[in-house]
Amino acid sequence: MLDVEDLTVAYGDVVAVNSVSLRIAEGEFVALVGSNNAGKSTLVNAISGVVPARSGTKTWNGEVVTKEIPEKLVRRGIVQVAEGHQLYPHMSVRENLLVGGRLQKDRSKRNDLMETVFEVFPRLKERTRQQAGTLSGGEQQMVAIGCALMAEPTLLLLDEPSLGLAPNLVDLIFEKLAVLNSEGLAILLVEQNLELALNYSSRGYVIERGDIVLEGSSNDLRSDNRVIAAYMGLS
Amino acid sequence: MTPAMRSQTIGLAVAAVVLAFVPLLIGETYTLDVLIRILLFVGLCSAWNIVGGMAGQLAFAHSLYIAAGAYSVGVFANLGLSPWLGLVLAVIISVALGMLIAWLSARFALPHLSFALITLAFSELGLLVVVSFKFLGGPSGMSVPYTGNDNFFNYEITSDFVHYWIALALAVLSLGVGLVLWYTRLGIQFRSVKDNERAASALGVSPLRVKVTSMSISAALTALLGGAYAMYMGFIDPHFFASPTLIIQIILFSAVGGMGTVWGPALGAVLLVPMSDFLRTQFGGTLPPGAHVVFYGVFVILVILLARGGLLDLVQRLVRRARKRSVSRGSEVKSADSVLASDAEMTEKAGRNK
Amino acid sequence: MELLIQVLVQGVLFGGTLGLIALGASIVYSVSGVVNFAHGDFMVLAMYLTLTLYTLFGFEPYLSLLIVGPLMYFLGQAVFRWLLRPLADRHVLLVAQLTLGIVFAMQGILLLAYGGEVQRVPSALATVNFDIGGVVIRAAPLVAFVISLIFAVGFWVMLQYTDYGRSVRAVHQNPAAAARMGVRIKTVQYRTFGLGLAMVAVAGVALAPTVPFEPTSGLQYTLTTFIIMILGGMGNHLGTLIAGLLIGIATAVGEVYISGPVGQMFPLLLFVAVLLFRPKGLFGTAS
Numbered sequence: 001m002l003d004v005e006d007l008t009v010a011y012g013d014v015v016a017v018n019s020v021s022l023r024i025a026e027g028e029f030v031a032l033v034g035s036n037n038a039g040k041s042t043l044v045n046a047i048s049g050v051v052p053a054r055s056g057t058k059t060w061n062g063e064v065v066t067k068e069i070p071e072k073l074v075r076r077g078i079v080q081v082a083e084g085h086q087l088y089p090h091m092s093v094r095e096n097l098l099v100g101g102r103l104q105k106d107r108s109k110r111n112d113l114m115e116t117v118f119e120v121f122p123r124l125k126e127r128t129r130q131q132a133g134t135l136s137g138g139e140q141q142m143v144a145i146g147c148a149l150m151a152e153p154t155l156l157l158l159d160e161p162s163l164g165l166a167p168n169l170v171d172l173i174f175e176k177l178a179v180l181n182s183e184g185l186a187i188l189l190v191e192q193n194l195e196l197a198l199n200y201s202s203r204g205y206v207i208e209r210g211d212i213v214l215e216g217s218s219n220d221l222r223s224d225n226r227v228i229a230a231y232m233g234l235s
Numbered sequence: 236m237t238p239a240m241r242s243q244t245i246g247l248a249v250a251a252v253v254l255a256f257v258p259l260l261i262g263e264t265y266t267l268d269v270l271i272r273i274l275l276f277v278g279l280c281s282a283w284n285i286v287g288g289m290a291g292q293l294a295f296a297h298s299l300y301i302a303a304g305a306y307s308v309g310v311f312a313n314l315g316l317s318p319w320l321g322l323v324l325a326v327i328i329s330v331a332l333g334m335l336i337a338w339l340s341a342r343f344a345l346p347h348l349s350f351a352l353i354t355l356a357f358s359e360l361g362l363l364v365v366v367s368f369k370f371l372g373g374p375s376g377m378s379v380p381y382t383g384n385d386n387f388f389n390y391e392i393t394s395d396f397v398h399y400w401i402a403l404a405l406a407v408l409s410l411g412v413g414l415v416l417w418y419t420r421l422g423i424q425f426r427s428v429k430d431n432e433r434a435a436s437a438l439g440v441s442p443l444r445v446k447v448t449s450m451s452i453s454a455a456l457t458a459l460l461g462g463a464y465a466m467y468m469g470f471i472d473p474h475f476f477a478s479p480t481l482i483i484q485i486i487l488f489s490a491v492g493g494m495g496t497v498w499g500p501a502l503g504a505v506l507l508v509p510m511s512d513f514l515r516t517q518f519g520g521t522l523p524p525g526a527h528v529v530f531y532g533v534f535v536i537l538v539i540l541l542a543r544g545g546l547l548d549l550v551q552r553l554v555r556r557a558r559k560r561s562v563s564r565g566s567e568v569k570s571a572d573s574v575l576a577s578d579a580e581m582t583e584k585a586g587r588n589k
Numbered sequence: 590m591e592l593l594i595q596v597l598v599q600g601v602l603f604g605g606t607l608g609l610i611a612l613g614a615s616i617v618y619s620v621s622g623v624v625n626f627a628h629g630d631f632m633v634l635a636m637y638l639t640l641t642l643y644t645l646f647g648f649e650p651y652l653s654l655l656i657v658g659p660l661m662y663f664l665g666q667a668v669f670r671w672l673l674r675p676l677a678d679r680h681v682l683l684v685a686q687l688t689l690g691i692v693f694a695m696q697g698i699l700l701l702a703y704g705g706e707v708q709r710v711p712s713a714l715a716t717v718n719f720d721i722g723g724v725v726i727r728a729a730p731l732v733a734f735v736i737s738l739i740f741a742v743g744f745w746v747m748l749q750y751t752d753y754g755r756s757v758r759a760v761h762q763n764p765a766a767a768a769r770m771g772v773r774i775k776t777v778q779y780r781t782f783g784l785g786l787a788m789v790a791v792a793g794v795a796l797a798p799t800v801p802f803e804p805t806s807g808l809q810y811t812l813t814t815f816i817i818m819i820l821g822g823m824g825n826h827l828g829t830l831i832a833g834l835l836i837g838i839a840t841a842v843g844e845v846y847i848s849g850p851v852g853q854m855f856p857l858l859l860f861v862a863v864l865l866f867r868p869k870g871l872f873g874t875a876s
Contacts, residue, residue: 050769074771082769088762091755099759100770102752151771293682339865347682348624349823352815353864359812360857367850374850479808483689490686526701532694539687540675 001026001186002047002078002155007056009039009046016042018210019056024155024188029181031201031218032190033227039210040190044159047188048080049073075103077154081161082144089133093124093143096132100147110150117146120176138169145173155186162193174200198222240418243497247414251407258396267395273508274402275464280489280500281409282456287486288494289413289422290449291429293351295482296336298358300329300454302365302477304461309377309471310370318379318466325458333454334447341443358479365477376472379465398467405463406501409456413497416452425449491538493545502547507531595724596841602726602734604837606792608830609737610810611817612744613788619761619824620781623673623684627691629810631786634695635661635793636802637703640710650712651732654794658787665786666779673782674775692808699804712798733795740791741830748826757781761824816860820870828872835871836860 002024009017017039024030034040045051047058049070058066060076070080087096097114104110118125121142127135132143141161148156158177162170178200181187191197198204198218206214206227214226221227258267279301286294304325311321336357340350366374416422427435428445436442465471475481492503514527542549614628625631638657642648648656672691676684717728748754756777759767768774817836821828836856843855863871 048769050765070768071771071773074769079771080769082763082766086763086766088759088766090762091758095755095758098752099755099767099772102756103771147770291682293685348685349819351682351685352624352819355812356816356857356860359809360854360861363850363854363857367854479812483692486686487689487693490683526697528697529694529701530697532690532692532697535690536672536687536694539683539690540672543679 001061002188003057003059004047005057005059007043007046007058008054009042009051010054015210017046017053020207020210020212022205022212022215024186026154027181027184027186028203029178029187029201030189031197031204032188032207033192033194033197033204034207036192037209038207040207041159043207044080044157044188044190048078048157050080074151074153077152078157079148079151079153079155080157080159081148087132087140087143087147089131091132092129093132093135094128096143097146097150101150103151113150113152117149120149120180121146138165138173141165141169141173145176149180153185155188156180157188157190159190160192161189162191162196170196194227237418240414243414244411247407247410251403254403255400258399267399269509269512271395271399271402271467272512273505274399274406275460275467276485276488276504276508277501278402278406278409278460279457279485280492280504281406281413281497282453282460283482283485284489284494284497284500285413285416285425285453285456286449287489288496288500289416289429290425290445291347292340292446292449293347293486294336294354294450294453295351295358295479295486296333296354297453297457297485298477298479298482299332299361300325300457301461301464301481302361302473303328303332304458304463305465305471305476306365306371306377307458308462308465309372309379312379312466313377318462322459322462325462326455329454329458330451333450337446337450338443341446355479358482362473362477362479365473372471372473374473376470376474378470398463401463402467405456405460409460410497410501412452412456416449417497421448487535491535491546493547493549495544496547499545499547502550503545506546507534510534591723592845596845597838598724598726599730599845600838600841601834602730602837603841604834605734605741606730606737606796606833607813607817607837608833609741610789610792611814611821611829611833612741612826613785613792614814615818615821615824615826615829616744616757616788617782617785618818619826620757621669621673621778622681623669623782624688624815625691625785626685626688626811627695627807628688628789628814629812630692630695630699630807631661631665632789632793632796632810633699633802633804633807635790636710636797637699637708639794639797640703640708643710650710650794650798651736654736654791657790657794661790662783662787665783668786669779669782674778692811696804696807703804705803707801707803709801710797715798727799729799733792733799736795737792740788744788745826753777753780813856816856820860820863822870822872825870825872828870832871 002022004020004022006019006021007017008015008019020039020043022030022032032040032043042051046053049065049068049072053066056066057064060073060078065073065076068076088099091099094114097117098110101110101113104113123139124142124146127139132140135143145156145158145161161173161177165173174196177187177189181200187201189197189201198221201218204215204218204221205212206221214221214224216224257270261267279297283294283297286292286297304322307321307325307328308318309321311324312318336354339345340353345353365371371377416425424435424440424445425448427438427440428442432442435445461476465476488503488507489500490503491507492501492505493499511527511531514530538546610628610632614625617623617625635657638660639648639650639653642653642656643650668691672687673684676687712729714728714732719726719728719731748757756767756772759770759772760774760777764774767777813836817832818829820835821830821832836859839856839859843852846852847855
């Protein structure tokens with residue numbers, strides 16, 4: 001589905017992502033791990049179009065989409081989940097979700113989508129009218145994911161969803177992600193929490209200082225010492 | 236003194252000397268009148284630029300300083316006192332006002348637009364204040380008594396030549412101050428606040444001091460120019476001297492010329508003062524009234540849209556492209572290239588920090 | 590006492606329309622960060638268009654709404670798309686300066702087209718008055734107020750319950766997230782600017798039968814709009830409407846109780862005074 005070829009992202013003279021290539025096939029759950037400032041966020045932002053790439057190509061189902069703006073990519077099915085606090089703080093949960101589902105013009109289908117989101121995150125159903133800014137961290141993360149789901153993605157991009165969340169909430173959210181994945185949603189997960197990332201994903205990439213240094217199935221990576229080393233920036 | 240600064244200072248001095256002879260060549264003609272007004276606007280725009288272009292504050296408050304200058308000399312003249320003293324008072328008032336406004340802005344960390352709007356409100360308030368005092372002539376204005384004698388002490392000048400030289404002196408002063416500020420530490424501090432206030436204060440630059448200092452200097456110069464303009468006109472019309480319209484024109488002239496430089500606003504004045512005159516008088520008969528204003532507004536819009544950094548910047552780019560071209564004041568333009576170019580870039584990047 | 594009530598009523602009526610004018614500027618600001626110095630001039634343009642429609646076709650001024658409103662909506666979209674949007678990545682003050690250029694251009698065009706004399710738009714309602722308990726209410730300002738109220742409420746409803754309205758709020762509260770969710774920021778901005786001008790046009794049409802106007806009248810309204818916006822809190826729509834009422838009342842009080850230019854100063858002085866105590870406006874930093 002997604003084919004990233006030699007993608008480079010730079011800010012002025014600083015190269016954040018250096019000629020990176022990766023692939024995500026339909027329904028895959030792929031992890032992108034690495035230490036702080038390794039370039040994970042930049043790479044994901046480049047994939048979703050938020051940050052422009054200096055060189056390289058992105059292909060989606062055969063079509064070249066390198067220069068497309070995020071709005072267009074969303075319509076194609078590539079949706080990035082905003083970080084937890086990046087909602088519309090003064091709008092209710094329901095309104096936030098409605099914005100996420102803007103693209104769906106058919107009202108009844110939109111309501112169906114919202115119902116689906118509430119099935120995935122029942123806790124939100126109790127808080128539909130509550131202002132998003134007053135929710136707890138975990139709930140905000142749920143809303144963020146819910147918004148992304150409203151856009152009917154085929155590939156979901158998540159950037160550090162576990163950040164600042166209590167462990168039980170993290171487990172909850174990841175369980176849900178696993179369920180969504182089993183239903184066919186492809187996921188690219190950026191995570192600092194190595195164990196979490198490799199437990200749930202089937203495949204992974206390790207990025208260090210802008211370069212992909214390792215890739216393979218998550219099982220293999222989990223037991224690979226070099227992963228830890230790369231993580232610690234030791235290699 | 237850096238080479239760039241030296242060459243520009245020399246250039247300014249040379250220009251001043253050369254321009255001083257102009258009235259002797261053309262005599263007391265209409266052209267001289269236009270030139271005097273150009274020089275006054277060059278002074279006003281350059282003075283405003285210290286706050287607007289260099290420190291990045293879109294200040295409308297300058298109409299207050301102009302009014303202070305104009306009315307002080309007017310009042311003093313009408314009271315039989317020397318208008319020069321009036322100028323001193325005007326400077327004191329303006330600096331005080333300017334410091335107050337700047338302090339308010341820094342103290343409450345007003346974002347650029349709020350500051351602009353608030354100074355606009357002050358400007359309008361100023362007009363209303365002036366118009367409501369019979370003592371200042373009310374809505375019909377105040378005229379400066381004219382005895383027909385030459386009395387420099389009383390700022391009674393019959394010869395337009397002298398008015399010209401005064402205007403020239405003030406214009407040179409404004410530009411000179413601008414030059415000095417630009418190339419010295421103070422000016423760099425100004426520009427760092429313009430670019431990114433938070434970053435600047437993190438580096439130890441005090442936005443408060445920058446705002447207050449730039450405003451004070453600007454206010455003082457503006458007051459002097461306001462006074463000179465009033466004495467030249469002989470009549471103080473509040474709707475000219477105290478209204479927001481004049482300061483808007485000054486801002487637009489500066490923007491057209493290029494706000495991020497020392498010379499840009501002057502260029503804007505040099506171009507647009509005669510242009511609006513020309514449109515108004517030459518075509519006055521054939522074009523209906525209002526045409527020149529339209530033309531002028533459209534011109535401003537086009538320049539802002541098409542010429543990044545203003546006309547001065549445009550000219551510089553053309554000059555850089557045609558290296559062989561020799562401009563009469565070429566040395567100062569070319570050697571100032573790199574400094575001015577980098578500042579134009581800085582100005583553009585500033586736009587990202589909304 | 591009767592006079593006071595009279596003044597208050599007058600102030601509220603006028604303030605309601607002022608609020609609508611300021612609301613137009615507020616939504617534009619909240620979505621695109623643009624402060625349009627020509628805001629008032631566009632309103633004056635609407636007034637002149639109303640005059641033209643009346644002179645040429647005998648349109649009852651209030652009916653002109655149907656034409657002038659949509660016209661200004663499309664004009665707004667065009668202005669934003671061609672003049673303002675290209676400046677998006679440059680210093681925010683440059684946009685302000687461009688709008689200053691528009692001020693001049695607009696005033697000149699109006700001067701050219703209509704001449705400089707003060708105009709009024711006649712209306713069948715001009716002489717109608719209501720007497721309610723000793724307080725005289727002129728029909729025209731009342732109608733203006735009602736129209737403004739209708740549009741303000743309509744706008745509120747649109748903001749809360751439509752997709753477009755939610756997009757507007759989304760772009761205001763978190764443009765980055767909105768972009769990621771597929772909201773077309775550009776489209777929202779165009780439409781909102783058009784809407785802002787349409788609102789100002791409505792206010793202009795509503796006001797035309799009640800106030801005299803000439804090509805340079807715009808700047809005054811622009812200034813008042815900005816004062817209202819700052820008082821109400823930049824981007825706080827409800828605050829802006831309330832501030833509009835307050836300034837309307839202050840203007841009326843100033844006009845009636847204090848004669849001459851000092852009276853005109855009253856709202857400005859009030860503004861300065863409030864700012865000294867609450868620099869972020871009466872209603873602070875809201876969204």
